[in-house]
Amino acid sequence: MTSRKPIIITGAGQRLGLACAKALIAQGNEVIITYRTERKGVAELKALGAHCIQADFSSVAGVESFVSAILHQYSALGGIIHNASEWLSETEGEDSAVLMEKMWQVHVFAPYRLNLAFEPLLLAGYEVSGYADIIHMTDFVAEKGSDKHIAYAASKAGLANLTHSFSKRFAPQVKVNAIAPSLLMFNNDDDEEYRQKALSKSLLRKSPGEQEGVLAVQYILSSQYMTGRTLSLDGGRHLA
Ligand SMILES: NC(=O)C1=CN([C@@H]2O[C@H](COP(=O)(O)OP(=O)(O)OC[C@H]3O[C@@H](n4cnc5c(N)ncnc54)[C@H](OP(=O)(O)O)[C@@H]3O)[C@@H](O)[C@H]2O)C=CC1
Ligand SMILES: Nc1nc2c(c(=O)[nH]1)N=C([C@H](O)[C@@H](O)CO)CN2
Numbered sequence: 001m002t003s004r005k006p007i008i009i010t011g012a013g014q015r016l017g018l019a020c021a022k023a024l025i026a027q028g029n030e031v032i033i034t035y036r037t038e039r040k041g042v043a044e045l046k047a048l049g050a051h052c053i054q055a056d057f058s059s060v061a062g063v064e065s066f067v068s069a070i071l072h073q074y075s076a077l078g079g080i081i082h083n084a085s086e087w088l089s090e091t092e093g094e095d096s097a098v099l100m101e102k103m104w105q106v107h108v109f110a111p112y113r114l115n116l117a118f119e120p121l122l123l124a125g126y127e128v129s130g131y132a133d134i135i136h137m138t139d140f141v142a143e144k145g146s147d148k149h150i151a152y153a154a155s156k157a158g159l160a161n162l163t164h165s166f167s168k169r170f171a172p173q174v175k176v177n178a179i180a181p182s183l184l185m186f187n188n189d190d191d192e193e194y195r196q197k198a199l200s201k202s203l204l205r206k207s208p209g210e211q212e213g214v215l216a217v218q219y220i221l222s223s224q225y226m227t228g229r230t231l232s233l234d235g236g237r238h239l240a
Pocket of ligand 2: 084085086087139181182183184185186187198
């Protein structure tokens with residue numbers, strides 16, 4: 001058996017995706033990342049040997065371009081981590097059709113299409129190494145809804161449902177799981193009032209940072225007996 005074949009992480013130019021990519025590279029994995037925007041994190045990952053592919057999943061053509069790039073360069077994969085995401089809210093004047101399309105495209109269509117397109121590569125990765133995983137980054141609000149991020153929450157619920165369907169379709173070779181954080185890390189433009197309100201929503205009242213998500217990814221990849229499941233990283237918010 002050889003070591004795990006390359007792992008794709010989408011949207012890994014910053015924050016959680018970047019932290020996951022660095023951790024997996026440090027553990028000796030070959031990592032492929034997608035990014036839209038040239039960021040310092042992309043340059044860091046290139047320097048660490050990651051294969052960095054620019055990809056915008058907001059259009060079908062953008063998704064298909066990435067599919068072609070992978071199919072032309074790889075014959076086996078050890079995993080796909082669907083991390084790419086935009087946290088958009090319903091704001092005054094926003095075209096709700098455009099908003100829902102954007103959310104569905106990045107959170108549901110892209111993971112759906114990549115999982116189907118890369119099935120043969122994941123199966124090949126499993127045959128040679130015994131490892132193949134898909135991880136969907138969903139969200140606490142996939143289950144509970146959100147009155148301010150309605151289309152976002154609905155699309156994350158769609159992604160959560162893909163976990164069930166693909167875990168059945170790809171068993172027993174490929175494990176398919178989800179990670180559902182509530183608050184992992186703030187954005188720089190979150191003001192103090194927002195931060196205090198967000199912290200008060202969970203029992204543990206903390207924002208753990210991206211390493212909490214890295215730990216969850218590492219657990220799932222090392223598990224031999226978890227599929228079709230979701231790791232909830234929510235500080236007890238479900239009981240608050
Ligand atoms: N941060 C948190 O507290 C929480 C996060 N999550 C989930 O965890 C995951 C990681 O969160 P976080 O690190 O904050 O994510 P970010 O908001 O930093 O988004 C990750 C990346 O997604 C990429 N992206 C966005 N839209 C597209 C698109 N249409 N096509 C391709 N790439 C795109 C962006 O790329 P680029 O920068 O290159 O443009 C961005 O860097 C996400 O799925 C998120 O929904 C869930 C709950 C809480
Ligand atoms: N793509 C993103 N999704 C989410 C983010 C984010 O920054 N990018 N942030 C959150 C919040 O932390 C929320 O969970 C708590 O206020 C949710 N999703």
